[in-house]
Amino acid sequence: MRDVYVIGVGITRFGELWERSFRDIGIEAGIKAINDSGIAGDDIDALYIGNMSAGAFINQEHIGALIVDYVGFASSSHIPAVRVEAAGASGAIAFKEAYLSIASGMHDIAVVGGAEKMTDIGDEMANAIQGMVIDQEWETVFGATYASLQAMMARAHMEKYGTTREQLGMVSVINHRHGALNPDAQFQREIKLQTVLNSGYVAEPLRVFDMAPLSDGAASLVLASGDVAKKYTDNPVKVKGIGQASDTISLHDRREICTMDATVHAAKRAYERAGAKPADIDVAEVYDSSTIAEIIAIEDLGFFDKGQGGKAVEDERIALTGEIPVNTSGGLKARGHPVGATGVAQIVEIVKQLRGEADKRQVKDARLGLAHAVGGSGATAVVSILEGSQ
Amino acid sequence: MKAGIVSYGAYVPRYRIKPEEIGKVWGEDGAARGKGLGISSKSIPSPDEDVITIAVEAARSALLRAGIDAQDIGAIYTGSESHPYAVKPTSSVVAEAILAAPDMTAADYEFACKAGTAALQNVFGLVETGWIKYGMAIGADTSQGAPGDPLEYSASAGGAAFIAGKEKIIAKINGMYSYTTDTPDFWRREGQAYPSHGGRFTGEPAYFKHVLTAARHLMELDGTEAKDYDYVVLHQPNGKFPRRAAKKLGFTDEQLNPGLLTPRIGNTYSGAVPLGLSAVFDIAKPGDRILVTSFGSGAGSDAFDISITDEMERFNRSAGPIVEDMIADAIYVDYATYVKYRKKIRRKGDAI
Amino acid sequence: MPRFWREKQGRYNLVGNRCTNCGTYYFPKRDICPKCHRKSVGKMEPFRFKGTGKVVSWTIVHDPHPDYKDMRPYIMAIIELDEGPKLTAQIVDCALDEIHTGMRVRDTFRKLTEDGKDGVIFYGYKFRPVKE
Numbered sequence: 117m118r119d120v121y122v123i124g125v126g127i128t129r130f131g132e133l134w135e136r137s138f139r140d141i142g143i144e145a146g147i148k149a150i151n152d153s154g155i156a157g158d159d160i161d162a163l164y165i166g167n168m169s170a171g172a173f174i175n176q177e178h179i180g181a182l183i184v185d186y187v188g189f190a191s192s193s194h195i196p197a198v199r200v201e202a203a204g205a206s207g208a209i210a211f212k213e214a215y216l217s218i219a220s221g222m223h224d225i226a227v228v229g230g231a232e233k234m235t236d237i238g239d240e241m242a243n244a245i246q247g248m249v250i251d252q253e254w255e256t257v258f259g260a261t262y263a264s265l266q267a268m269m270a271r272a273h274m275e276k277y278g279t280t281r282e283q284l285g286m287v288s289v290i291n292h293r294h295g296a297l298n299p300d301a302q303f304q305r306e307i308k309l310q311t312v313l314n315s316g317y318v319a320e321p322l323r324v325f326d327m328a329p330l331s332d333g334a335a336s337l338v339l340a341s342g343d344v345a346k347k348y349t350d351n352p353v354k355v356k357g358i359g360q361a362s363d364t365i366s367l368h369d370r371r372e373i374c375t376m377d378a379t380v381h382a383a384k385r386a387y388e389r390a391g392a393k394p395a396d397i398d399v400a401e402v403y404d405s406s407t408i409a410e411i412i413a414i415e416d417l418g419f420f421d422k423g424q425g426g427k428a429v430e431d432e433r434i435a436l437t438g439e440i441p442v443n444t445s446g447g448l449k450a451r452g453h454p455v456g457a458t459g460v461a462q463i464v465e466i467v468k469q470l471r472g473e474a475d476k477r478q479v480k481d482a483r484l485g486l487a488h489a490v491g492g493s494g495a496t497a498v499v500s501i502l503e504g505s506q
Numbered sequence: 507m508k509a510g511i512v513s514y515g516a517y518v519p520r521y522r523i524k525p526e527e528i529g530k531v532w533g534e535d536g537a538a539r540g541k542g543l544g545i546s547s548k549s550i551p552s553p554d555e556d557v558i559t560i561a562v563e564a565a566r567s568a569l570l571r572a573g574i575d576a577q578d579i580g581a582i583y584t585g586s587e588s589h590p591y592a593v594k595p596t597s598s599v600v601a602e603a604i605l606a607a608p609d610m611t612a613a614d615y616e617f618a619c620k621a622g623t624a625a626l627q628n629v630f631g632l633v634e635t636g637w638i639k640y641g642m643a644i645g646a647d648t649s650q651g652a653p654g655d656p657l658e659y660s661a662s663a664g665g666a667a668f669i670a671g672k673e674k675i676i677a678k679i680n681g682m683y684s685y686t687t688d689t690p691d692f693w694r695r696e697g698q699a700y701p702s703h704g705g706r707f708t709g710e711p712a713y714f715k716h717v718l719t720a721a722r723h724l725m726e727l728d729g730t731e732a733k734d735y736d737y738v739v740l741h742q743p744n745g746k747f748p749r750r751a752a753k754k755l756g757f758t759d760e761q762l763n764p765g766l767l768t769p770r771i772g773n774t775y776s777g778a779v780p781l782g783l784s785a786v787f788d789i790a791k792p793g794d795r796i797l798v799t800s801f802g803s804g805a806g807s808d809a810f811d812i813s814i815t816d817e818m819e820r821f822n823r824s825a826g827p828i829v830e831d832m833i834a835d836a837i838y839v840d841y842a843t844y845v846k847y848r849k850k851i852r853r854k855g856d857a858i
Numbered sequence: 859m860p861r862f863w864r865e866k867q868g869r870y871n872l873v874g875n876r877c878t879n880c881g882t883y884y885f886p887k888r889d890i891c892p893k894c895h896r897k898s899v900g901k902m903e904p905f906r907f908k909g910t911g912k913v914v915s916w917t918i919v920h921d922p923h924p925d926y927k928d929m930r931p932y933i934m935a936i937i938e939l940d941e942g943p944k945l946t947a948q949i950v951d952c953a954l955d956e957i958h959t960g961m962r963v964r965d966t967f968r969k970l971t972e973d974g975k976d977g978v979i980f981y982g983y984k985f986r987p988v989k990e
Contacts (some may be wrong), residue, residue, distance in 0.1 A: 239926045247923050251946075253865060254886055257970060258982065259919065259926050264934045267917035275915075275959055317920040319934070341883045368936045368944035373915060520951060552950065553928045554968040558981065562967040587956070590979055599981065603870045603967055605906075856975075 117219040121345035121352035122502065124153025124338030130452030131302040133332040138174055138233040139186045141334040145457075146187045146229055147424040149336035154348045160338075161223035163197040164214040165209030166230040172245045174236055183229060191197035203249035204405060205360075206230065206497035207335070207408050208489035209461025212358045214339050224341045230460030231334035242330050249492040251366040263327055263406065265367045265493040270408035273374040274321070278424035279411060281321055285312035286429045287407035288449055291346060293448025294436060294497035297476040302331050302452030326407040331452035335461040353467045356392065356484070356501045359385025365495045378497035379416040379488065386486070386499035387418075394418030397440060397501070398482040399469045401462035403490040404447040413488055414442060417499070436477060444469065459490040460486040463500060470504030507682075509633040510675030511575070511812070512640065513821070515567025516666040516784040517560050518771055518832040521550040523529070523844045525659050525797075531841045532654045539659055544745020545752040548662035548772025550839065551584035551648045553847050556590045557665070562603045562647045562852065564667040567826030569604050572669050579606040580638025581629055584614050585621025585776045586665075587694070587701075588648045610638075618692060620802025621645060621776040622666070627682060627808060629670040629717055640671040647775035652700035653850060660723070660744055662772025676818045677787070680795075680811040680836035683724040685716050692803035703803075709747070712805050717741060717751050720807035721799045725755075728811050732756030736794040741801035743773045757797075764789060765796075770833055785829040793818045862980050869982035872907040874943065875956060883907075885943040900915060908987065909965035911939040916949070916957050925971045933957050937985055951986040962988040 126148025128141045136144075142165075150157065163184045171177045180197035184190045190197075200210040207230030214226040234242060247256035250265055273279045289309050295301035312325040345352040361381035364370055371377055387393060394417060402417065404410035411425035419440050420428045428434060434442035445451040445465040448458060466485035469472045474482075487500045529536020540546055551560070561584050569576055584596040597612035615621040615628075622645015629641025646665025651657035691712030694701035702770050704712075717740060725731065732738070738757045740748040745768050752762045765782035767774075774781055779800040786796055791814060798810040845851055852858070865886070867873040874885030878901045879894045885907060891898035908938070916935040919926075933949040935957070949957060950968065963985040973978045 243921065243923050244925075255946045256923065257980070258934075258946055258984075259922065259929075259932060259970070260934050260946050261919060261921065261923055263921060264917050264919045268915040268934070268936055271917060271959070272915040317918070317931075320918040321921060322917075366946065367922075368914075368946050373936065462948075476907075552968075554950065554984070555972075556969060556979075557965050558979070559969060562900055562981075566967070602866055603981070 119342045120215050120218045120339055120355045121342065122337050122355065122463065122467050123340045123345050123349050123352055124149040125467050126152055127300050127461055127464050128334050129300050130331045130333035130454060132235050134235070136332065136358060138176070138231060139182065139201065141332060142183045142229060142232065143186050145221040145336035146227060146477055147233065149227065149338050153338035154226060155338060157188065158193060159225050160195055160227050161215055162195055162214070162226045163189070164210040164226060164228050165197065165199045166459055167199055168201060168203055168206050168232060169248065169455070171504060172248065174233055174494050202496045203457055203491035204403060204455055205489040205491035205496045205498050206456045207461070208487065208500065209360065209459070211337065211463055211500065212360060212458060212498060215355050215358060218339055218341050219446040222350065222354050224344050226339045228339060228460055229334065230457035232454035232456040233332045234330045234454060235332055239330065255366055261319065262493070263322060264319040266406035266408055267322045268367065269374050270321055273408060274398050276374060277426065279426035280446035282309065283426035283430045284326060284407040284411070285309045287333060287404065287410045288312045290429070290432065290435050291404060291443050291447040291449040294444050294477055295450025298446050298451060300367040301446040301450050303446065303450045322406055322408070328405050328448035328453040331454045333452055333454035333457045334435065335457045337460060337462050350419065351471050351505055353470045353505065354503045356503045357386045357389030358498065358500045359383060359389065360498045361385065363445065363495050365492060367493045370494065374412060375422065376412055376416050376490065376494035376497060377424070378494050379413060379490065379499070382499040383417050386501050390501040392484060392501060393498035396484050397486045399438060399479045400443055400486040400488065401445060401465050402488045404443060404449050405453065405490070407489070410442070410447065417486065417488060435482040436479065441479045444474060444479060459489040459498065462489060466502050470502060472506060507630065507634055507679050508672045509630045509670050511668050511677040512671040512673070512675050513568045513572035513669040514666060514784050514787050515564045515569070515571060515826045516781055516832065517563040517567065518664040518781070518829065519549050519551045519560070520557055520835055520837050521552060521847065522547045522836045522838050523550055523841070524710050524838065527772065527841050528658055542770050543659055545660055545772055546769055548660060549664055549774070550844055550847055551663040555648070557586045557588050557646045557648055558590050558596050560648070560663065560665040561596055561644045561667065563599050564644060564646065564665050565600050565604050565642060568667040571822045573822060574640060576604050576606040577609070578639045579642055579643040580610050581604060581632050582610065583625035583628055584644040584646060585617065585625045586614070586645070586647050587616060587618055587621065587775055588650065589614055604787035617806060618802035618804050619775045619778055620806055620808055622780045623653050623800040623808040626668055626670070627684070632706050633670045633672060638764045640669055643668050643670065645776040645780035647777050649773070649775040650700055650848065655700070657701070657703065657789050660768070662774050664771060664781050665777035666784040668780065675815055676821050677812045677814055680765040680813055681724055681728045682808070682810050683720055683727060684806060684808045685720040685723065686806035688692065689805035691805055708803070709796040711749055712741065712803060713741070713801050714751060716800050716805050716807040717801050717834055718754060720809040721755050721797060724809040724811055725797070730811070734795060735761060735797045737765055737786045737796045738762050738792065739779055739786055739796060739798045742766055742768040742778050742782065745769040767829070767833065781829060788823065788828045788830065790814045790818065792818050809813045859978050862978070870967065872909055872983060874905055874907060875902045876905040877901060878903050883941045883943050885939065885945055903913045905937050907941055911937045911963055913957070913959055913963060914944060915959060918954055922932050929931045935985070937963060949986065950984045956987065964988050
């Protein structure tokens with residue numbers, strides 16, 4: 117398999133983008149990435165799009181066709197377009213598929229996009245749609261919501277390892293602190309721990325400020341083979357290894373409800389392929405759809421021992437100034453979470469860090485970065501490791 | 507008659523409301539109203555309960571106690587005036603939910619408060635002819651009273667199920683008699699949310715005429731008097747009518763009280779006599795004799811003369827909850843919660 | 859609606875199945891045993907669970923799916939049935955301060971939701987505390 121590099125990144129502002137349509141944001145991110153890479157549109161061989169639920173949110177399926185048309189390549193170069201869906205891991209798997217298409221030698225340049233428009237329907241319906249990424253027949257129908265499953269993972273983690281309500285809250289505080297440094301983030305305001313602890317309950321013990329928001333947004337990458345990358349940039353970021361794994365769709369069928377085996381296996385595969393260990397990672401974007409999800413992630417990715425995640429957060433070891441900065445973008449919580457875009461947005465942040473372009477949130481000497489995305493309550497996980505050239 | 511009762515099961519929902527709470531909202535002295543009706547609280551179904559869920563719980567209890575194979579149940583009939591569907595039977599859901607389906611018949615009954623006892627007469631007949639081995643009859647309701655109407659103080663929710671058969675019967679039927687006329691004392695037109703009634707007309711020409719006639723006629727046929735019975739279970743739209751009727755028939759309070767539940771849980775309509783009889787079965791001993799007379803508006807009464815057999819000693823009563831325990835397991839709510847649970851609030855999308 | 863009708867034996871009567879090759883119980887039923895794979899084909903046997911179990915984790919839902927607003931706030935739990943499999947269900951007839959991990963529960967038959975005011979009503983299991 118050939119080496120693959122990221123040579124361009126693009127991202128829209130995330131938030132409630134009332135004036136922008138799905139097409140608008142998809143194209144904006146794509147054009148930014150293509151401009152950033154310096155390639156000509158004609159050079160693109162394929163398009164891979166991550167999107168979770170355009171059918172439910174905007175009554176539109178066949179997203180691959182829609183985007184390739186509106187970025188201008190459907191009727192000119194007629195390139196192939198693939199839409200990937202795996203709930204929150206959609207964007208990450210779109211990235212993986214694009215990577216494979218180049219590594220295999222089939223394509224030389226592929227564009228990856230991730231987009232979601234979640235605010236065109238009422239807030240109430242969003243709960244119903246999120247109910248589709250967990251087990252519809254045996255979880256949702258019985259009254260479970262996505263947040264209620266996160267809440268049960270939190271309670272199990274708290275009862276087994278002594279993780280505290282305050283430690284959960286600190287995840288949100290630190291992510292908001294990072295988000296305040298990110299001009300594309302949905303929320304650019306720091307918050308106090310008391311704000312988290314005083315916010316209304318969503319599903320006990322989780323509160324509004326424990327949960328990632330509903331967002332609109334899009335992100336994009338340009339991937340290229342080694343020969344091509346050399347032509348366009350002297351600061352390419354190499355894809356060192358991607359691992360993906362599955363687990364049961366229902367939370368109740370998991371081996372352990374406060375561990376995501378899918379993350380553990382995906383990470384193992386990624387580290388092996390990258391020839392790296394957790395301690396080698398300089399900066400990470402992890403999937404914080406809720407505060408407990410981040411604590412479980414930093415344990416399952418091997419940054420901290422199982423059960424020690426809460427303490428690590430309390431000690432701010434994951435802050436920008438800590439030993440393993442996590443979610444410098446603000447994470448899903450502060451940067452925003454347009455579901456299909458998230459997996460791609462995470463790679464965009466890692467690439468910026470490894471290129472030294474992360475501005476006020478730059479991690480010093482970041483050389484190896486990791487992005488972690490999850491589908492549903494842990495049924496799918498993707499871990500991607502990238503290496504900077506500096 | 508060889509057919510008798512093999513088993514029974516009851517269900518009373520947990521929520522209750524007191525007459526004081528109702529009176530407060532309508533500018534009446536609720537406590538006085540309650541006293542006048544002889545009712546101190548009534549039962550309310552939870553938002554996730556209805557006649558189908560109540561019927562299933564009662565049926566499951568009866569089945570567990572009977573220890574029979576559900577596949578041997580050849581018929582299920584449920585009587586109610588608040589079936590969840592106008593068209594699609596309660597009984598077929600019950601059949602699937604107790605694994606009695608599919609080799610059996612089912613249908614729903616309606617005859618105001620006596621739909622359950624009418625269903626019981628039918629399964630006795632099917633069992634007696636040998637066409638089925640066991641039959642189940644259920645009386646259950648989640649009856650509605652119009653807001654501000656006196657019926658709001660009494661209309662409540664609950665039900666009980668009986669399994670009829672010829673083997674191992676715990677109660678044999680000494681005699682049955684029914685009295686039926688076209689008497690419009692209480693009714694509800696198709697499409698109407700709440701019933702209407704003839705006020706005081708529901709007394710003498712309706713309840714008393716039919717209950718007393720049926721009870722007296724049956725005792726005549728069986729050559730018995732009130733003193734020959736250990737218990738009497740009468741239909742109980744409030745706490746006063748059955749006491750007056752019992753007195754006229756020569757029964758004492760001791761004979762009436764165990765089967766008189768309305769004072770504490772309100773009038774469970776098609777569930778009233780089935781629940782009253784279940785409460786008596788909870789304490790009855792072999793040899794006890796019970797006179798049962800139901801009343802359904804429209805109008806009619808079904809009377810049964812029942813004797814407890816020795817089989818009652820071996821009956822697995824503890825496999826299901828007893829009526830007194832369910833009555834004691836109460837949670838009191840206010841009028842606003844009551845109205846929300848009874849779906850009397852106009853929701854978004856409802857026609858005005 | 860056919861989606862619901864198809865699952866009624868699972869939802870009404872906790873009927874799952876068991877792999878006769880390795881003896882593992884499953885709820886809901888599975889066509890293939892994830893442990894035995896090909897060896898389990900044709901060897902899966904229906905099994906009706908007793909309906910008793912204990913609470914493994916729980917939460918109180920304040921922000922429900924729009925169809926479930928009337929019961930808010932309500933308890934959701936992951937329950938481990940005595941025979942082994944776990945499922946997710948609402949706990950009813952339980953005070954919000956009574957619910958705890960390890961609580962013994964048994965199944966009850968309730969309304970889950972309905973397909974609108976003129977649609978079919980969907981019934982299924984919920985669980986209630988067992989008084990020890």
